[in-house]
Every structure is written in structure tokens, then in C-alpha cells.
Amino acid sequence: MEQNAREDILGRLKEVPKTAMEPRPDMPPLRELSLDREQMIATFIEKLTLEEGVVYRVSDGREAVARLTEIAAGEGLQKVMISTDKVVSPLDLPAWGKERGIAVLTPRDFDDRDSFRDAVFDEVQAGITGADYAVAESGTLVIVHDEQQPRLVSLAPIMHIALVPATRMVPTYEQAVGAIYGDTKDIPSHVTFTTGPSMTADIQGRPFKGMHGPRRLMVILIG
Numbered sequence: 462m463e464q465n466a467r468e469d470i471l472g473r474l475k476e477v478p479k480t481a482m483e484p485r486p487d488m489p490p491l492r493e494l495s496l497d498r499e500q501m502i503a504t505f506i507e508k509l510t511l512e513e514g515v516v517y518r519v520s521d522g523r524e525a526v527a528r529l530t531e532i533a534a535g536e537g538l539q540k541v542m543i544s545t546d547k548v549v550s551p552l553d554l555p556a557w558g559k560e561r562g563i564a565v566l567t568p569r570d571f572d573d574r575d576s577f578r579d580a581v582f583d584e585v586q587a588g589i590t591g592a593d594y595a596v597a598e599s600g601t602l603v604i605v606h607d608e609q610q611p612r613l614v615s616l617a618p619i620m621h622i623a624l625v626p627a628t629r630m631v632p633t634y635e636q637a638v639g640a641i642y643g644d645t646k647d648i649p650s651h652v653t654f655t656t657g658p659s660m661t662a663d664i665q666g667r668p669f670k671g672m673h674g675p676r677r678l679m680v681i682l683i684g
Contacts, residue, residue: 493598493632501597501630502682508600512657514678522552525624525683529554529589532622532679533563540564541587541618542580546610548591548624548683568611581617588618588675592625594637595682599656602680603637606651615653621675623655627684 558565571577
């Protein structure tokens with residue numbers, strides 16, 4: 462009987478006349494795609510601030526280092542880990558640290574993975590990195606990881622300080638993803654999207670900040 466019932470149902474489905482589906486209308490253009498750079502920056506700051514991130518705007522690298530000095534003094538930073546990407550390296554932060562009595566470490570300072578891991582999780586008070594893109598529509602940082610940008614530098618310390626050139630601002634996720642994955646010959650192994658401090662929730666939906674990553678996110682927007 463079960464087989465007869467199955468065949469009966471399939472037979473009825475086959476008898477149903479096929480109707481052509483109406484084509485879906487084109488999606489309206491995203492508002493973010495019409496924003497100029499200053500409007501994108503304003504949107505980025507607004508969105509990230511809503512997620513409890515902090516954004517500082519400076520004009521150039523010199524002002525970025527000055528702002529970093531203020532943050533370090535205000536937060537009492539004594540030991541930090543920095544990436545060696547193209548945004549951070551030109552600022553010569555190891556020399557900056559020596560002038561101010563701040564130990565500035567890089568992943569290259571460690572001979573083995575375990576020592577580096579212990580340092581980023583337990584020793585340093587902040588991780589300082591560049592960012593490849595900043596997404597205006599959501600206030601999101603996009604970081605492509607490689608040997609110059611190990612992912613633990615931005616994910617493990619209790620505070621993440623990101624240095625972001627304003628020229629890397631894009632309106633939507635699609636622009637960032639397209640730029641990263643457009644060249645199929647050089648696909649990165651890992652990309653991080655960060656929108657505010659780390660946040661999770663318990664089984665009752667109560668949110669917690671910083672349980673699985675930085676409790677605080679500060680962005681220095683350069684330019």
C-alpha cells in the first residue's frame with residue numbers, strides 16, 4: 462500500500478501543469494554605491510560606533526603615530542604586538558616604542574609558534590595592525606592574512622588598534638570581496654571581517670563582549 466500511495470502522489474505531481482515563473486524585477490541600486498568618500502567615511506564611523514568601536518580621524522602617518530601615543534598613554538600600554546604589513550611598517554613603531562618605554566613586539570621576534578601564541582594571548586596588552594579594506598555599509602574592517610599579517614595579532618589581544626588609510630574605504634562587502642578574490646592566482650588562505658569588539662551570547666541571548674577576542678576596537682583612520 463505504501464508503494465501505491467507513493468506512486469499516486471508522484472503521478473498527481475506530474476499531472477500538474479507547468480507554469481512559467483514570472484521573472485524577478487531588478488534590484489534597486491544600493492544607496493551606498495552612490496556615496497562619495499567623505500560620505501562613506503561618515504557612514505563607516507556611524508556604523509562602527511553603534512557596535513561600540515572607536516574611530517579617530519587623522520590626516521597622515523605622523524598624526525596617526527601621535528594619536529597612537531595618546532591612546533597608549535591613556536590605556537597604560539606597556540607591551541604591544543604589531544603586524545608588519547604595508548600600513549604599519551612605514552610608521553617604524555619599534556623605534557616609537559623605544560622612545561616611550563613601550564615594548565613593541567612583532568611575530569618575527571619569536572622562534573616558535575608556541576612562544577608567539579603565548580605572547581599574543583597572555584603578555585601583550587594590544588595588537589596593532591593595518592587593514593586592507595573598511596566597509597562603509599556596516600562599519601567593518603577587512604583584513605587579509607599572510608606572513609606579514611598573522612591573524613592572532615588582531616584576534617588574540619584584549620585590545621585591537623587598527624590603522625586604516627581612508628583610500629581603502631569601500632561602500633559594500635561586494636567591493637572588498639571582489640578586490641580580494643578577483644585574482645584567482647593569489648587567493649588568500651584566511652580573511653577576517655571585524656565589526657566592533659568581539660561579541661557572543663549565552664543560551665538565553667545575553668550578549669558578552671570580548672569572550673572570544675578583543676574587548677575593545679580602536680580605528681585610526683588616516684587621510
